[in-house]
Amino acid sequence: MRGTALGLVFSLLAGRAWAQEAPPPAAPVSGNPVDEFRHLPGLLWDDTKAMVQAPGAWTCQDWGRLGWGAAAVVASGVLLDHAVDQAVVRSDHPALRNAAKNVAQLGGAGGLVLIGGGYLATSLMGQEEGRALWVDTGIATVLARATAFTVQVAAGRADPAQERGTHDFRPVSSWDSFPSGHAAQAFAMASAISMHADSPWVGGVAYGLAGLVGLARLETRDHYTSDVVAGALVGTAIGRWVVRFNQDRRQGSASRAELSVVPQWSPGFRGIALAAQF
16 A cells, blocks of 8 residues: 555656646747757756746645545546456457557557657648647657656556556566556647647547557556556646646747757768757
């Protein structure tokens, strides 16, 4: 139970920090340099600092929301973890399991390829609003994944396939079931996309695909239901906050950090070098 409490507190504190109220999104400034590749490290750094500092400004309402999130994770763990996993075991089918693995890639490498391709395409076509969308989606993904990894190490929960039961936790171990990193990434992407989208259908499709990623992780027995719920809450909170913070940032000055790609040509070396300036 101590492991359960530790993982739950870390996970929901992170999600609540990034879900804290921020200025409403404003339309991206045309040609804003914040979204240029060389400024992305600075933008990520600014977001990370804001994430760490956010709990210091929490109100009673913020703590109340954290409590509701914690209650949702606990309830899903008590009511659904064992029952859903046993249902998956009874209905196991190789074709369904393989399909689930493919769907789960939207919350893994496939999602990263989508973000990179979207950023490159919108940059080449000069679509500033589209580029801002993929910048926010990418940063939200990085923060969601980093948060999930940190909580996974702190919680050390065994996954269903290990057959150790739903209450086996070993903090600071290689066990990484709580929360689901794939769910955190998928819902971070979905929430960022929905915040930028003009049509509710776009947000609906994005969240629907994120939900399928969560279901896929249950089908492959990589996570329990509460793992997916916690990952979804954290990812959604991060995605929404990142869009608000970055859109506000776009109305101000560009980030101070810059990233440059420098060609290198010498008798002993030929290639490129990345240089970051803060």
